Amino acid sequence: MEGDRFMKLETYPDEEMLAIDLANTIAGELNSALMQDESARVLLAVPGGTSPGPVFDDLCAADLEWERIDVVLTDERWVPEDDPCSNTRLVKERLLTARAAAARFLPLYTAAHEPEEVLAELESMIGPELPIAVALMGMGPDMHVASLFPGMEGLEQALAPDAPILMAVREPSRQEARVTLTARVLNGALSKHLLISGDEKRAALERALKLPPEEAPVQAVLGGTTVHWTE
Numbered sequence: 001m002e003g004d005r006f007m008k009l010e011t012y013p014d015e016e017m018l019a020i021d022l023a024n025t026i027a028g029e030l031n032s033a034l035m036q037d038e039s040a041r042v043l044l045a046v047p048g049g050t051s052p053g054p055v056f057d058d059l060c061a062a063d064l065e066w067e068r069i070d071v072v073l074t075d076e077r078w079v080p081e082d083d084p085c086s087n088t089r090l091v092k093e094r095l096l097t098a099r100a101a102a103a104r105f106l107p108l109y110t111a112a113h114e115p116e117e118v119l120a121e122l123e124s125m126i127g128p129e130l131p132i133a134v135a136l137m138g139m140g141p142d143m144h145v146a147s148l149f150p151g152m153e154g155l156e157q158a159l160a161p162d163a164p165i166l167m168a169v170r171e172p173s174r175q176e177a178r179v180t181l182t183a184r185v186l187n188g189a190l191s192k193h194l195l196i197s198g199d200e201k202r203a204a205l206e207r208a209l210k211l212p213p214e215e216a217p218v219q220a221v222l223g224g225t226t227v228h229w230t231e
């Protein structure tokens with residue numbers, strides 16, 4: 001692994017140790033951001049999917065001033081909150097509970113027929129809270145990050161330095177439309193963490209290092225990112 005591309009690489013003996021340490025790291029970074037300006041709000045971006053749940057289970061108990069923390073998803077499937085595929089459902093069940101229940105959630109889904117109808121409204125709630133203080137990202141085995149998929153329509157714009165905050169994504173291999181933060185917004189984060197679980201994703205990340213962002217969108221957000229994975 002070419003370590004020079006990352007700020008650092010954290011390796012753990014198992015998923016449980018990874019979740020505990022990553023949650024503690026994120027809590028520490030959020031607390032530092034809260035302490036820097038006692039009147040400011042602090043934005044945390046988190047992924048959906050199956051990997052971050054254990055990190056959320058530990059992070060939600062952190063003794064932080066959650067009342068000043070906003071939580072936004074890196075991406076969302078365009079489904080209602082009661083849908084099993086909803087990332088909002090995951091975050092509300094696993095992260096916005098216990099002490100973290102006091103945080104404010106900034107939605108990426110609202111009841112509208114198409115995401116394009118409400119992108120401006122969703123962006124109006126996120127824009128004033130930027131930059132992201134801490135971004136936790138996930139990656140798929142196809143080297144996508146958030147909902148920035150290899151070869152997807154609109155990927156060039158989503159990776160561009162003048163990208164909007166959000167984009168609607170329609171990816172043939174995914175059943176539902178999605179809304180995603182763009183690479184510019186993720187890279188604007190003061191701290192970035194990438195959660196890599198399993199050998200398949202580890203191999204995919206190794207491949208991504210040798211590919212252009214258009215073929216491996218995770219490449220676009222690796223600079224300065226701490227990668228967390230298990231041995």
Ligand SMILES: O=C(O)[C@H](O)[C@@H](O)[C@H](O)[C@H](O)COP(=O)(O)O
Nearest residue numbers: 047048049050051138139140146
């Ligand atoms: O909506 C999503 O699916 C996520 O936000 C996505 O970007 C996720 O991080 C990767 O797809 C990895 O997903 P897993 O954690 O399920 O492997």
